[in-house]
Amino acid sequence: MPNNQDNLIKELVGTYGRERTSLLPILQGVISQKNFISDFDMTEIAKELDISAAQVYGTATFYSFLDTAARGKYVIRICKTITCDMHGRKEIIQTIENMLKIKVGETTQNKIFTLLETNCLGWCHKGPAMLINDQPYSELTPEKVHEIIAEYMNNNRR
Amino acid sequence: MSELIQRVDLIFGEYSDQKYKVLEEALKRPNDDIIKDLLDSGLKGRGGAGFPTALKWKFTAEVPSDEKYVVCNADEGEPGTFKDREILSRVPRKVFSGMAICGKVIGSNKGLIYLRGEYKFMLPELLKELDTYHEHAKKLNHNFTIEIRLGSGAYICGEESALFESMEGKRGEPRNKPPYPTTSGFMGKPTVINNVETFVNVLMICRIGPVQFRKLGTTDSRGSKVFSVSGDTPKPGIYELELGMPLFQFVDEFGDGDTKAVQVGGASGFCVPRKKFKDTIIGFEGVPTGGSMMIFNSSRSMYNVLHNYLDFFEEESCGQCTPCRVGCQQLRKGIEAVKRGEKPVLYLEQLMKLAETMKITAKCGLGQSVANSFSSIVSNFKEEMIY
Ligand SMILES: Cc1cc2nc3c(=O)[nH]c(=O)nc-3n(C[C@H](O)[C@H](O)[C@H](O)COP(=O)(O)O)c2cc1C
Ligand code: SF4
Numbered sequence: 001m002p003n004n005q006d007n008l009i010k011e012l013v014g015t016y017g018r019e020r021t022s023l024l025p026i027l028q029g030v031i032s033q034k035n036f037i038s039d040f041d042m043t044e045i046a047k048e049l050d051i052s053a054a055q056v057y058g059t060a061t062f063y064s065f066l067d068t069a070a071r072g073k074y075v076i077r078i079c080k081t082i083t084c085d086m087h088g089r090k091e092i093i094q095t096i097e098n099m100l101k102i103k104v105g106e107t108t109q110n111k112i113f114t115l116l117e118t119n120c121l122g123w124c125h126k127g128p129a130m131l132i133n134d135q136p137y138s139e140l141t142p143e144k145v146h147e148i149i150a151e152y153m154n155n156n157r158r
Numbered sequence: 159m160s161e162l163i164q165r166v167d168l169i170f171g172e173y174s175d176q177k178y179k180v181l182e183e184a185l186k187r188p189n190d191d192i193i194k195d196l197l198d199s200g201l202k203g204r205g206g207a208g209f210p211t212a213l214k215w216k217f218t219a220e221v222p223s224d225e226k227y228v229v230c231n232a233d234e235g236e237p238g239t240f241k242d243r244e245i246l247s248r249v250p251r252k253v254f255s256g257m258a259i260c261g262k263v264i265g266s267n268k269g270l271i272y273l274r275g276e277y278k279f280m281l282p283e284l285l286k287e288l289d290t291y292h293e294h295a296k297k298l299n300h301n302f303t304i305e306i307r308l309g310s311g312a313y314i315c316g317e318e319s320a321l322f323e324s325m326e327g328k329r330g331e332p333r334n335k336p337p338y339p340t341t342s343g344f345m346g347k348p349t350v351i352n353n354v355e356t357f358v359n360v361l362m363i364c365r366i367g368p369v370q371f372r373k374l375g376t377t378d379s380r381g382s383k384v385f386s387v388s389g390d391t392p393k394p395g396i397y398e399l400e401l402g403m404p405l406f407q408f409v410d411e412f413g414d415g416d417t418k419a420v421q422v423g424g425a426s427g428f429c430v431p432r433k434k435f436k437d438t439i440i441g442f443e444g445v446p447t448g449g450s451m452m453i454f455n456s457s458r459s460m461y462n463v464l465h466n467y468l469d470f471f472e473e474e475s476c477g478q479c480t481p482c483r484v485g486c487q488q489l490r491k492g493i494e495a496v497k498r499g500e501k502p503v504l505y506l507e508q509l510m511k512l513a514e515t516m517k518i519t520a521k522c523g524l525g526q527s528v529a530n531s532f533s534s535i536v537s538n539f540k541e542e543m544i545y
Binding site: 019021066121123124127136 | 234235236237238239240243274275276277278279307308309310311312313324325326327328329330331345386387388389390394395396452458462463466467469470473474476
């Protein structure tokens, strides 16, 4: 649907403007709609902002949340910093890997879930923690994370 | 809480009875008066570096410019820190007021909050609160608007010049200094950038006065500090305490009875081993901290702790300068080689020299501070690096 994509970029440019300062909000807008920024989107943004596609690419790839590789509808990011690690990060990852049958860095075949690791999320006092898209979850246990993921799976089936 | 440790209720204390009352009063005062109060209060920045806030504001106020900015640093990426989120969700009005006072003092009508992408979920609440602020600012005839910009998962964007680059729509690569933000910050204009907590401190100084504020803390570390306590502790969480407390008191209160070490100031801070708890002061005269306090008990491997920090730095280094880009990698590979027995124990000394070299040659605070945790962990826990 290249037409739809076109519209999204135009819409975002309409909201945030064509300045260089608009670039990050535009890229973040693409992420919240599509979870990743395709090559096509990057060239479209470059055209709209009248900068080179390399500059858009260079900026996007600098930021770990601005994914330029295809991602699932729900991106799960598990905190891997020391306190979450001490409080059972590995069991959490294992639980999710078993449920979704993917490894860290991979996306499920149906393109619903992507599992990633990330640096400190700022929930050290309630570790282990994770983000699913923008939503944080903390004080995870294998049981709790099982419930959370199952709910996402169910919601998606509906 | 034990009697030795003083709980404080300044940052999180109740709002004044009337919305934006302290701001209203501050707006009536001469700018010099406010700067003088900040100077007398002894307030130093709460983002880690500890620069006197009064001077930062004074310098920026003195630069003539058609446009100036007030930036609130809410990037909070330092491992073990989570207090700025708590401040922004519990007392956002105090943060906005502090920024608005800064706008008046330095002559700026534009404030920006750089909120880390990990905290995007806070946006709806914050925007609602901001609407209320803007209504009040209008009533008070104070031409100062505040806008929120989001980060996207890059620790380095907490470094002030990288933060400006990021808000300008670029890669978050730190700039050379000088020029400093006071003359050339966001969009090349004079800018005051302060941590979330610093702005709240300013507001509280306006409310209770510098004399009252100075009663908290010590000569070099005035006021209270919001600590983020995590790790091996029965009571992890957020605590507002006086600055200048000896570490052993902190460990008495928060440790689990078996504390081996405390990492003060996050991955870029210092590791203090048990034998030094007695002589270590938490504050600018001892080990400074942006608030991160990670506690480790004797079941933890300090090799794993250090390895985790080095992974963090290696990933978060912007890669712009060689000492940091290559240094972080070599330090990690180096301790792995010693652990595997491929390199002699003496190799650790060489690695510490490399870390010290990074301290003097890296372009920004990230590369410069790797040596803090590296050298303090390696020198205090050498056996754990080897066996
Ligand atoms: C790698 C790096 C990361 C930083 N991250 C933050 C941060 O997340 N929050 C913050 O307030 N300051 C951070 N700082 C410090 C800022 O550069 C700056 O000194 C601070 O925001 C100034 O505010 P203050 O004077 O109120 O402390 C960081 C510095 C470095 C070198
Ligand atoms: S020290 Fe590291 S983070 Fe800082 S500019 Fe150099 S490479 Fe980038």
